[in-house]
Amino acid sequence: MTDQTNSTAREKEFFDREYAAGNRRTVERFHAANEPMHDRFIAWMLEFGAGKKVLQLGCGQDLFSRMLVESGACVTAIDISSTAIEQARTVHADLSPERITFLEMSAEQLDFPDNSFDFVFGSGILHHLVLARALPEIQRVLKPGGTLLFSEPLGMNPILKLYRSVTPQLRSPDEHPFLLDDFRLIASTFKQVQIDFYSYTAPLVVCVPRFLRKPCFRVAWTIDRAIAHVPWIKYLAWVALVRGNC
Numbered sequence: 001m002t003d004q005t006n007s008t009a010r011e012k013e014f015f016d017r018e019y020a021a022g023n024r025r026t027v028e029r030f031h032a033a034n035e036p037m038h039d040r041f042i043a044w045m046l047e048f049g050a051g052k053k054v055l056q057l058g059c060g061q062d063l064f065s066r067m068l069v070e071s072g073a074c075v076t077a078i079d080i081s082s083t084a085i086e087q088a089r090t091v092h093a094d095l096s097p098e099r100i101t102f103l104e105m106s107a108e109q110l111d112f113p114d115n116s117f118d119f120v121f122g123s124g125i126l127h128h129l130v131l132a133r134a135l136p137e138i139q140r141v142l143k144p145g146g147t148l149l150f151s152e153p154l155g156m157n158p159i160l161k162l163y164r165s166v167t168p169q170l171r172s173p174d175e176h177p178f179l180l181d182d183f184r185l186i187a188s189t190f191k192q193v194q195i196d197f198y199s200y201t202a203p204l205v206v207c208v209p210r211f212l213r214k215p216c217f218r219v220a221w222t223i224d225r226a227i228a229h230v231p232w233i234k235y236l237a238w239v240a241l242v243r244g245n246c
Contacts, residue, residue: 008106011128012240020083032213033202036221037239040196041077041151042067044243045121048147049073052118055141057107058125060084069099076117078105108133116141121149126242128175131182135189142246148190149243153177154197157236178240184204190244197228199238 015153045064055096059065059077061084068075077100079085085104092100105111107122107129120138138148139243155161155177175183201219205213228234 007130008080008108010174011172032217033199033205033220034239035217036224037151037196037241039196041123041149041241044149044241046071048149048243049075049121049187055110055112055117055120057122057138058128059088059102059122060179061088062123064121064123065100066092066095067175069095073099073119075100076103076112077101078103078107078110080104080106107136110137110141112141114140115143118143118146119149120146124153126150126182127152127177128172131185135185139189139246140196142244146246148242148246149241151239151241152236153239154237155179157238162237180235183242186242186244190246193242193244196241197234197237198224198240200224200227200236203238 010151019062023227042064047066052073054068054073054075056065056068056075056077060081065075065088066075079088079102082104085102088102092102103111107125120142126134134194136194142148153160155164160177183193183195183209201223205216205220208216228237
């Protein structure tokens with residue numbers, strides 16, 4: 001098998017195991033430190049996807065698809081994990097199959113015709129993919145003028161890199177948090193690309209006593225908003241929102 005085939009197989013094996021064990025129910029919750037990013041992600045998701053034909057990559061069991069269906073969207077949600085898809089179908093069994101479809105599929109080889117969707121989005125999915133393969137597929141299935149939106153972790157903060165190095169069990173073996181070259185590739189593939197950076201000091205708040213976290217988060221988020229506009233330093237963020245047009 002090619003290295004790409006091996007990578008895809010490893011990702012599928014990892015997430016099948018994680019979903020079967022129930023681990024993703026905890027891992028996929030947005031950390032409290034990322035609340036501002038989470039809120040912005042949902043606001044844009046509904047702005048771009050409400051009433052539209054939508055493709056979600058790496059759907060897992062999250063509730064984004066449900067939000068979109070309730071906003072009038074027609075959603076196709078895919079995941080490489082067959083276990084995740086089975087669980088997602090169960091969790092969303094009350095939704096009309098005419099409004100939402102769950103499919104086991106690789107985001108690097110989308111089985112859809114050209115110009116199929118108005119909006120393509122995902123949370124923490126692109127950094128699991130080979131972007132040189134996935135981005136042209138996203139571009140192909142998006143209609144002219146269509147929008148993409150993704151939230152992704154960054155890999156340029158040395159403290160976060162250290163944390164990842166000592167907790168490898170929390171991540172799949174082939175994932176790669178975004179570096180500058182990844183942003184450049186997205187910018188060269190799509191139009192009007194906008195990147196917003198989040199979480200610098202906020203992750204440190206988890207170390208303070210629980211009763212102090214709420215006021216501490218408010219202070220941290222204020223500091224983080226300022227840091228996010230500082231050239232180069234902004235790239236030390238924990239996560240980023242990436243949006244663009246086809």
